[in-house]
Amino acid sequence: MKIVSVHEGVVPISSSIRNAWIDFSSMDCSIAAVVSDVVRDGEPVVGYGFNSNGRYSAGEILRRRIIPRLLDANPEALLAEDGQLEPTRAWDFLMNNEKPGGHGERSVAVGVIDMALFDLASKIAGQPLYRWLSDRYGDGHPDDSVFVYAAGGYYAPGKTLRDLQDEMKGFLDQGYRVVKMKIGGADLAEDLKRIEAVLEVLDGDGSRLAVDVNGRFDLATALEYGKAIEPYGLFWYEEVGDPLDYRLNATLCEHYQGPVATGENLFSLQDARNLIRYGGLRPDRDYLQFDPALSYGLTEYLRVQEMLAQHGWSSRRCIPHGGHQFSLHIAAALKLGGNESYPGEFQPTGGFADGAVVEDSYVGLTDTPGIGFESKAAFYEVLRELHR
Numbered sequence: 001m002k003i004v005s006v007h008e009g010v011v012p013i014s015s016s017i018r019n020a021w022i023d024f025s026s027m028d029c030s031i032a033a034v035v036s037d038v039v040r041d042g043e044p045v046v047g048y049g050f051n052s053n054g055r056y057s058a059g060e061i062l063r064r065r066i067i068p069r070l071l072d073a074n075p076e077a078l079l080a081e082d083g084q085l086e087p088t089r090a091w092d093f094l095m096n097n098e099k100p101g102g103h104g105e106r107s108v109a110v111g112v113i114d115m116a117l118f119d120l121a122s123k124i125a126g127q128p129l130y131r132w133l134s135d136r137y138g139d140g141h142p143d144d145s146v147f148v149y150a151a152g153g154y155y156a157p158g159k160t161l162r163d164l165q166d167e168m169k170g171f172l173d174q175g176y177r178v179v180k181m182k183i184g185g186a187d188l189a190e191d192l193k194r195i196e197a198v199l200e201v202l203d204g205d206g207s208r209l210a211v212d213v214n215g216r217f218d219l220a221t222a223l224e225y226g227k228a229i230e231p232y233g234l235f236w237y238e239e240v241g242d243p244l245d246y247r248l249n250a251t252l253c254e255h256y257q258g259p260v261a262t263g264e265n266l267f268s269l270q271d272a273r274n275l276i277r278y279g280g281l282r283p284d285r286d287y288l289q290f291d292p293a294l295s296y297g298l299t300e301y302l303r304v305q306e307m308l309a310q311h312g313w314s315s316r317r318c319i320p321h322g323g324h325q326f327s328l329h330i331a332a333a334l335k336l337g338g339n340e341s342y343p344g345e346f347q348p349t350g351g352f353a354d355g356a357v358v359e360d361s362y363v364g365l366t367d368t369p370g371i372g373f374e375s376k377a378a379f380y381e382v383l384r385e386l387h388r
Helices: 059-072 087-094 105-124 129-137 161-173 188-201 219-232 246-255 269-278 297-310 325-334 377-385
Strands: 003-012 028-040 043-050 145-151 179-182 209-212 236-238 260-262 339-341 362-364
Touching: 003 059, 003 105, 028 059, 028 105, 028 377, 043 105, 059 087, 059 105, 087 105, 087 297, 105 129, 105 297, 129 325, 145 325, 161 179, 161 188, 179 188, 188 209, 188 219, 219 236, 219 246, 246 260, 246 269, 269 297, 297 325, 325 339
Parallel strands: 145 179, 145 339, 179 209, 209 236, 236 260
Antiparallel strands: 003 028, 028 043, 145 362
């Protein structure tokens, strides 16, 4: 098996919505196609990848550094002992001559290619990715379905409390039991009104509502909000301060008794380990949201899982950020606690296969080989254009 060519491009995922930090008016993401010399039904087998939402495209890094290194690699060095493609063996080539630290957009670019290689490897094997992963890195018995929650509740021009309630009702109608909304983009009094409006839709059950600050708060504000919302018994209080402010997170966990979630903006094993060491997180209740597509790919995420196990964390405490098919496969294969879902945003990359049915906040996976982009028609058409 050889890699014949690699193609990259950009797809817009822009929107008028905003969270407490940014708006998404110019958001885009990188996409890539890795073409192999394996031919099925008269066409080469191709692996596809993209970066998760929340970070911009990384085309310059892909074109100048990451893709050339992959193409220069000895094809034999990318194969396992059985002669099949082994994506984890590409990581050293992709990171050749890169200094440690600085886990920013570089991790995004590597993640795009890493995803494409895992898609390619499992397609060549003729298996859906979650089964391929489970056989090699799990226990061989993947979850049949994955817990998913519906992320939304963004701020938007002219959006009323009734609009927010209708949005959440729409998620419930689609089969979700747990929903998430943004806070921190208004003052405390207004955000409490917004939270209570959503709780009305959830019959007052705070355990079905998560709130997300997107890293906006300083410590004083984090504690003030925490004191105000703790009586609601929320599903979690997410990314309350700056992702690298471990002391803030640790202090919050000393005062806020409910579950805390964070990690989506930590992009390396080293940063994830520092969060576990110094962030004060509690393995019995808190959640970790590392996003494989943004953090050097699944290859690095497997290392993160090993580190977490060494520190006494269950994989069930991990619910990745991103809301897309790649992390859904990872969640099923590695028996994570679930996966984010974006029923109405970040298209065409976000969301699951066409026709995917959510029942009681659980969704199954398809038998399509690879990640299954071929079962997501709008996105697959964009991906196909890369190498036509």
